[in-house]
Amino acid sequence: MSKSRKIKEIILYGLIYICAAVAVVLLVGIIGYVLAKGLKSVNLEFLTTVTSVLHGTVGIAGNIVNTIYIIVITMLIATPIGVGSAVYLNEYAKPGRLVTIIEFATETLSGIPSIIFGLFGMMFFGQTMGLGYSLLTGSLTLILMVLPLITRNTQEALKTVPDSYRNGAIGLGAGKWHTIRTILLPSAMPGIITGVILAVGRIVGESAALLFTAGSGKALINGLSNLFPKMFQSGGSMTVQLYLSATSEGDFDTAFGIAVTLLVIVFLINLGTKALAKKFDVTQLK
């Protein structure tokens, strides 16, 4: 090899290693910086009270509850629809125009930016359906957003279920619905759960789609009897509160405190999906 080419190769190797290091350095830097700035804000009071001048407390409990509330409503509706859609595509539909259109629509849906979902949610659920700024409006909007995630993961999982299972069940006289319910869905469960966890992660990190749909209320639910009416009230998620704290409110202590909390949640979700993937990895079972 000529000398100049050798030098070129060395430089290229150097660049490759530097670029690979960039991802790690960025992650470590971000985590380190957020922890250094935010850890002092996070304590029991921060996580369990609502910011109130009257009581002299600074806390994000209301935002945490709102986030959980949105996750629960969204997933309760999105999971059955997403799984149902995947079952239809994989088990019933014959390749043809309808399937192409459904798959294209799912693909398109996953490419739409969250701010567009936010605009649509505000116009359709908020104004046309009259739900205004509320946790329900936010949840309905997010359903559309996470639907493709669940559908795709379930579809992938259903594809890995061997055809012999289907033939065996049908051969034993089971109907299609019975086969789906007792054989296919249980076999595809790891994939479905992975999709659900990924969707939860997406919801936790979402902000643009919630700003103009769920609004920015901070109040806690007071009393169990208000659990249901809470749905129709405005409620800011943790991300929305972080945004407001860092911009209009100029309260960076709270912003970094929320950032720490969010990072911990994101980290746990990441570990969860990894553990699941490992546990159910077919190639490792053999």
Add this chain to the structure above:
Amino acid sequence: MNKKAIIEKTAQIIFLVCAVIAILAVCSITFYMIMKGTPALKEVGVLDLLFGRIWKPTAGEPSFGIFYIILASIVGTAMAVLLGVPVGLLTAVFLSELSSKKIGKIVSGAVELLAAIPSVIYGLIGMMILNPFMYMLEKKIFEGSSTHQFTGGANLLSAIIVLAVMILPTVISVSTSSMRAVTDSLRSASLALGATKLQTIFKVVIPAAKSGILTGIVLGIGRALGEAMAINMVAGGAVNIPLPFNSVRTLTTQIVSEMGYASGTHRQVLFTVGLVLYVFIMLINLILLKVRKGGDE
């Protein structure tokens, strides 16, 4: 019909309905974007709106030109892609071709976590680290300038850097998996012919994984174009020509920062901004479809 047949039919119909919801969602989003986005085009005039250079929505004689907003989105996205794609591609080369299993796991784990970090956190860090740094540069570069409007560091450059970081995970993960999918016989053949490892990677593996890499880039473009909150926090609050040290508004940040209080024509123009963004995203989706089809053949 017996009971079993009824159950079977009902199940099938329910599953079909679930599948059709995705179509309904896309159709109604499209319908609403067009319905809400077009009135302002008529009211202000298509040319005045899309190519107008002056944005003064609340002035006595309001002006609703969004040309610089569109331009800022395009320039910001293009620069972020130019910055992020080479880094992402080389990282993908490392992950798929060079790394040992252990180090590969660390790097790809970091990439996964980067993808999972909420965009507001990127925005927050950009505000605290990038903006002050940019302000320092700004003060040096424009010292004594009477024409430059000082931004405190919230500028296009900050937005580009934040966007470049945010598209990295997409570019890396899609490129890596498409390079891994390249069959080993190609690599062996190239090495056997006397090519070095790097020559094999850049002359054989990357061309073979072309369509997957392209998919990653297009997905990255979509992500950069659609990102709202993070760049809203770092790009400043004024509509300007997209020059590196100017405060800029993009299609997304324009909506985020003004939808809360806008009314009348101003509000309708913001819907048009949304429509423009939607058209861009749909174009990207179509390109994506083409790229993927090209890969299948």
